[in-house]
Amino acid sequence: MGLLRARRRDPVEAPIAFVDRRLGSASFTKQVLSYVFPDHWSFLLGEIALYSFVVLIGTGTFLALFFSDSQSETVYHGSYGALNGLRASEAYVSVLNISFDVPAGLLIRQTHHWAANVFVAAIVIHAMRVFFTGAFRKPREINYAVGVTLALLAILEAFVGYMLPDDLLSGMGLVIAYAVALSLPLIGGQAGMLIWDGEFPGSPAFWPRLFIAHVFLLPLLIAALIGLHLALMTRQKHTQFPGRGRTERNDVGTPLWPGYALRTAGWFLLIAGVLLLLGGLVQINPIWQWGPYEPYLSSNGAQPDWYLGWLIGGLRLMPELEPRFGGHTWIPNPFWGGALFPLVVFGLLYLWPWIEQRFITRDRRRHELLDRPRDNPVRTAIGAGVLTWIVFIFYGGAADRVLVSVGFDYVGQIWAYRVMAAALPLLVGLLTYRICRELKAREVHPLRGWQGSTVTRTVDGGFTSVPDEDAANPRGGDEPRLR
Amino acid sequence: MSLLAALAIWNRVLRNRHSRRGLPAPEHEPEPEVDPSSRELPQDPRSEGIAALLFVLAGLAGVAFAVLYIVADDTQLLGLAAGLALVFAAAGLFVTGLRVVAQVTAVEPRPEVDDPAAQEEVADQLRSGFEGVSRRRLLTAAGGAAAVGVGAVAAVPLASLGPRPGQRIGQSAWARGRRVVDHEGRPILADDVSEGTFVTGFPEGADMERLGAPIVIVRLDPEAFDLPPQRRDWVPEGIAAYSKICTHAGCAVSLFRSPLDQSTAGVAPALVCPCHYSTFDPARGAQVTFGPAGRALPQLPLMIGRGRELRAAGPYSAPVGPAWWGTPH
Secondary structure, X not given: XXXXXXXXXXXXXXXXXXXXXXXXXXXXXHHHHXXXXXXXXXXXXXXXXXXXXXXXXXXXXXXXXXXXXXXXXXXOOOOOHHHOOOEEEHHHHHHHHHHHOOOOHHHHHHHHHHHHHHHHHHHHHXXXXXXXXXXXXXXXXXXXXXXXXXXXXXXXXXXXXXXXOOEHHHHHHHHHHHHHHHHOOOOHHHHHHHHHOXXXXXXXXXXXXXXHHHHHXXXXXXXXXXHHHHHHHHHHOOOEOOEOOEOOOEEEEEEXXXXXXXXXXXXXXXXXXXXXXXXXXXXXXXXXXXXXXXXXXOXXXXXXXXXXXXXXXXXXXXXXXXXXXXXXXXXXXXXXXXXXXXXXXXXXXHHHHHHHHHHHOOOOOOOOEOXXXXXXXXXXXXXXXXXXXXXXXXXXXXXXXXXXXXXXXXXXXXXXHHHHHHHHHHHHHHHHHHHHHXXXXXXXXXXXXXXXXXXXXXXXXXXXXXXXXXXXXXXXXXXXXXX | OHHHHHHHHHHHHHXXXXXXXXXXXXXXXXXXXXXOXXXXXXXXXXXXXXXXXXXXXXXXXXXXXXXXXXXXXXXXHHHHHHHHHHHHHHHHHHHHHHHHOOEEEEEEEOOOOOOHHHHHHHHHHHHHXXXXXXXXXXXXXXXXXXXXXXXXXXXXXXXXXXXXXXXXXXXXXXXXXXXXXXXXXXXXXXXXXOOOOEEEEEEOOOOOOOOOOOEEXXXXXXXXXXXXXXXXXXXXXXXXXXXXXXXXXXXXXXXXXXXXXXXXXXXXXXEEOOOOOOEEEHHHOOEEEEOOOOOOOOXXXXXXXXXXXXXXXXXXOOOOOOOOOOOOO
């Protein structure tokens, strides 16, 4: 009796004891609860991607319960009167039904689409943080490669999802993807036939393939790699910025319980909440305005989702180079902008840790403390240059919108952009290098101004200088503080 | 760009303000005796109240979502209610996490991950597995053969996913005598094609969804054409037909810049693909005049048949659609 009463008095301990007696989990749980997360706003970027993925799985499962992957022609008789009697594929009609006749269907669909855009964006910004702070350095090269693979898969997964509704824009995207597949030298024709099961628009087997890729293969792969990404992260623990008491041998921050658990749960709810607000209030991809796709239809002013903008730019800016020789087209034109460009970018990303170690820093030590971008001017300059290259080509892909809204001649724009896409990255790279060198020499923070250093006199008469992180010196102070 | 430039200028200003020579680069290895760990209890009843209020608001917004779902099913209102429920709950959690519970900064030692002794032991263990085996080379080679065989069993069925390309890519149903019809199957007459517009046509009775099917038909001044000699009679009365599928990336060439339109008066006529703005000259066999396309649109020779119906006078001049390895010159 006494034992029972004691147990009843402690409702927290009772379930822990129940599980621990069976699994021996208490000491592990204790470790988990005291696991430390270093504090910096930039460490939340990866979490945005993670939590967007959770939202994508939830909303996507809901949508999959209504979507049809069939290309059979049917007639639309739903509640959207403007399209009544339209002949279109069952896939297109099922997305119309989700949008107009499934209760809360449009909310879920638009939230899903917004979440996909945020997912890829968060991954890209997270990758930039990792790159510019040197977080990819030894011992994290493997986890960095996992992350780059996740970025690649996320773009592919988002693209395939964008193709599924079989509307005009998705069809235009698909035929471009087909042309890029065909453009691969030597193997392209066979690659296209294997993916589409015949020449475009493919056999009826193609649509279930697209659907299975989007709802099973790619999400499973992404989920598995996210699991691996997080497992490796907890094994190696977090990087941290240099600061008071932070060394290469420790992690300083907020333990999981109670502070971090509450904050990160709040972060998840905030992201999901904002995505729902976007899904409810900001229209995205109104496929009933684009209409169904037929290969003989296309629309002016078509722009893809943002994460494909760089490829559209690459395809549009490329001159008409298409080498032919000996009865073959060796390199069909879409290869340059649609295949080679992303291959170069992702190849550089994958190889960067080794390039840097081998040719730039010659540094094979472990690094747990992060660089500020200025600390490695060469890396920052190359990163800024490549980023400028990608972003500028992205912008070049919108030259038709510039023509419509500003009136600049399209042909003139393209010629100017071809030159600038080559020149601007060099310019930005050099400028970044200079700025980094100066910032490094002068200890100036780009936003907070000059920060002091604490110079300490050691027992044997020498001096050590430590950057001042305490903000005890809010104006930045002109003189180093002597202690 | 301008941001960076501003940064550079501002940097100069700062340099003038602090005209000292640079301090030594910061050492990122501060004195090890500094212990940053701390634990504070906020004991802040006001924040506890705010958190509670936010959680109640989250609950109310959630209930509103359920009610709206039943009575209104309006996307905007549903999104607002659902989003606010989550955002309020998030705000409540932030206040709780930052102003209510103990604020702890902890230091966790970073374990040394590598263990050279263990690395050696693992290598020895792996090696010792095959201790006493005499024909190791033979076994390795044979094992490699088995790996290739098993790999083939896994990979070969993938070849079923599609046919061999052969002559399939770029094919079309167009042939001499094939009637030109519109998307509802009605014949297109020579007089349906007037200068300044373009008409989309298909081979009668063929699958309209194939890339080889659609053509654009335009009428130009017969004097304006500049075609190779063998194509002279491909454009009866100045009516020319080209594949509607762009030779660059396969989109439909659905823009026609006509000299009769006021906005483009005086400009040469052009067929333009809206995907990547490849531009083709319909008076010169749809040669590429701008943009990424690597070759002209295939031309379909036309003739005007009985009842002034348009018919194909032969097959396309070249394979249709985006190029691949097998596309000849």
